[in-house]
Amino acid sequence: MTSRIFDGFLLVIPSIFLLQAYRTPEETYDVMGPALWPGLVAGLAIGVALVLLLTKRVGNSEVKPIQPRFWLFCAATVALVVIQSVAVAPFFLVATLFCFGSYLLIAYETSPMRLVLSAAGSIAFCYAVQWLFTTLVQLDLTV
Amino acid sequence: MLEVLSLSTGLFIGLGVILGIIVGAIPGLTATMLIALSLPFTFSMEPIPAISMLIGMYIGGVSGSLITAIVMRMPGTPASVITTLDGYPMTLRGEAGRALALGIWASFFGGVVSWAFLILLSEPLSRLAVKFSNFDYFALIAMALLLIVFLSKGNMLRGLLAGAVGILAAAPGSDPISGSFRFTFGQTWLQDGFPLLAVLIGLFAGNQILQEALDLPRKHTDAPKSQERVSFGSLKLVRQWVNILRSSVLGTWIGVLPGVGANVGSAFAYAIARSMSRKPQDYGKGSEEGLIASEAANNATVGGALVPLVALGIPGSVVDAILLGGLVIHGVQPGPFLFRNEPDMVYAIFNAAFIGNLIMLVAMLALSRHIAKIATVPKEYLLPPLVVMCIVGTFAISNNWSTVFVMLLFSGVGFVFERNNYPLAPFVIGFILAPLAESNLRSATMFTDGAILPLLATPVPICVSVVCIVMFILNRRFS
Numbered sequence: 001m002t003s004r005i006f007d008g009f010l011l012v013i014p015s016i017f018l019l020q021a022y023r024t025p026e027e028t029y030d031v032m033g034p035a036l037w038p039g040l041v042a043g044l045a046i047g048v049a050l051v052l053l054l055t056k057r058v059g060n061s062e063v064k065p066i067q068p069r070f071w072l073f074c075a076a077t078v079a080l081v082v083i084q085s086v087a088v089a090p091f092f093l094v095a096t097l098f099c100f101g102s103y104l105l106i107a108y109e110t111s112p113m114r115l116v117l118s119a120a121g122s123i124a125f126c127y128a129v130q131w132l133f134t135t136l137v138q139l140d141l142t143v
Numbered sequence: 144m145l146e147v148l149s150l151s152t153g154l155f156i157g158l159g160v161i162l163g164i165i166v167g168a169i170p171g172l173t174a175t176m177l178i179a180l181s182l183p184f185t186f187s188m189e190p191i192p193a194i195s196m197l198i199g200m201y202i203g204g205v206s207g208s209l210i211t212a213i214v215m216r217m218p219g220t221p222a223s224v225i226t227t228l229d230g231y232p233m234t235l236r237g238e239a240g241r242a243l244a245l246g247i248w249a250s251f252f253g254g255v256v257s258w259a260f261l262i263l264l265s266e267p268l269s270r271l272a273v274k275f276s277n278f279d280y281f282a283l284i285a286m287a288l289l290l291i292v293f294l295s296k297g298n299m300l301r302g303l304l305a306g307a308v309g310i311l312a313a314a315p316g317s318d319p320i321s322g323s324f325r326f327t328f329g330q331t332w333l334q335d336g337f338p339l340l341a342v343l344i345g346l347f348a349g350n351q352i353l354q355e356a357l358d359l360p361r362k363h364t365d366a367p368k369s370q371e372r373v374s375f376g377s378l379k380l381v382r383q384w385v386n387i388l389r390s391s392v393l394g395t396w397i398g399v400l401p402g403v404g405a406n407v408g409s410a411f412a413y414a415i416a417r418s419m420s421r422k423p424q425d426y427g428k429g430s431e432e433g434l435i436a437s438e439a440a441n442n443a444t445v446g447g448a449l450v451p452l453v454a455l456g457i458p459g460s461v462v463d464a465i466l467l468g469g470l471v472i473h474g475v476q477p478g479p480f481l482f483r484n485e486p487d488m489v490y491a492i493f494n495a496a497f498i499g500n501l502i503m504l505v506a507m508l509a510l511s512r513h514i515a516k517i518a519t520v521p522k523e524y525l526l527p528p529l530v531v532m533c534i535v536g537t538f539a540i541s542n543n544w545s546t547v548f549v550m551l552l553f554s555g556v557g558f559v560f561e562r563n564n565y566p567l568a569p570f571v572i573g574f575i576l577a578p579l580a581e582s583n584l585r586s587a588t589m590f591t592d593g594a595i596l597p598l599l600a601t602p603v604p605i606c607v608s609v610v611c612i613v614m615f616i617l618n619r620r621f622s
Contacts (some may be wrong), residue, residue, distance in 0.1 A: 013311065017314065024325055032607055037584060045307035045308060052304065075536075118524070
């Protein structure tokens, strides 16, 4: 079912491009113009998507369900980027919290020693990355 | 020319090979991911050491996967899936050291044979390609895309749709002929299109991280308890010279075909070796012939895949597509004029392909026992730092966080595609080659006042059509 929904979604994307191709003005000096090639490809994609949607599926493989922790991991990743893009906290601090927090999310670890090692490793790694990129590559990662 | 042969370039090749071996040995991490993630770090480097290092990573990544394939029955990359069939049974017999040595030497010879073909074929092919018309070029690019679709895993229609969506993803931005904006949907951030590097890092590094995170936590694999030293005495490789040479040549020619990767090369050579063996019943039970055939072929695909990249500017594999992106980022225009315009870069590629194989041989013989232990590091320790590297590396492209959001978007795109059994290779090749295909087609139709028939009437498109039909039939027959 998920697969058919995705096939349907992939029908929408080329349809949007085809519509946009229709609306793109032509160029007088260029035989094909800026929209013909993407329009042709979009048309082909629509045809293929329709065939996929209408084709009977045989023996669909089961898709493993996604754990909530995985979504939290994705949300943490997006949060890291959003926080850095609005520049409200130092990169080193936010990245360290992300590394340690992600480890907690995906590792299901309870051993205190391993947690301490993970925290220390996160601090060391993120500091090294910040130093490397700000010193060698001259990126502005600090706030 | 001095830079090509300098010590610093050699050191960068060595660094690339060792990183590639380590990453290639860790199941779930691939050379593709390593190269995509390394591209931003090469910005501050000169083009020749940068591309040399990336080729070193390519060679190391394909080679390194044999270590865990043989010792733990866990191929580091798909290139060594076939190697597990005979490598692991040899380990169970207590011959892990011998299996590693055979695999490493076979990889080396495969790499050297394909390097010879790379040197012999590239220049004549590029001289021929200079005479190609725009229609011929368009036909070659279409062949690259179709072959990737035919030979990608899963449903061919899904591959075709993935390729088409990849082509459409390259459409937003400025038109390659007139420079006017198109398909920006009124968004200013789309006026430059989707940045190539952000797309590549998202699809290959970000997506791979998500795929690995999905399966966590998983049972940890213990390090191999005891492992004999890699023995390189009395391997009696000379007796296998026919097998090595045949597998290397097959692997090279498979690698030349766009879209066909090392895993197809090794599987094909393995099947041929078994069919021609005096002891086919031993295959799958620890046959040295099978192991040698697989490893010689998969390393030979590396040099083979570089041939169309160097001669035509068309990538022979997904990794070459990323290398092509690397060349463009460093201001090198790949294509048949590369020999004339950037001869130093061409010789750098040849040099890296050979020196990389030498360094791979020495490094793997010395370090394979230790690298097998590294491969058992739990993924939980690796994934968060990899995410940080992806984010910082992408930010380094343009010093702009919107590029990082594009990387996150394409990480999601790659994840959703693979979860719904859509192959990513056609998407990537479509994305990378679409502008080239379009500019050639439109330039050609400008000369012919819109006539499309010349596309079907010249020798190159006819040959391309024949190759596509043959590969389609072969794929249908053997799938």
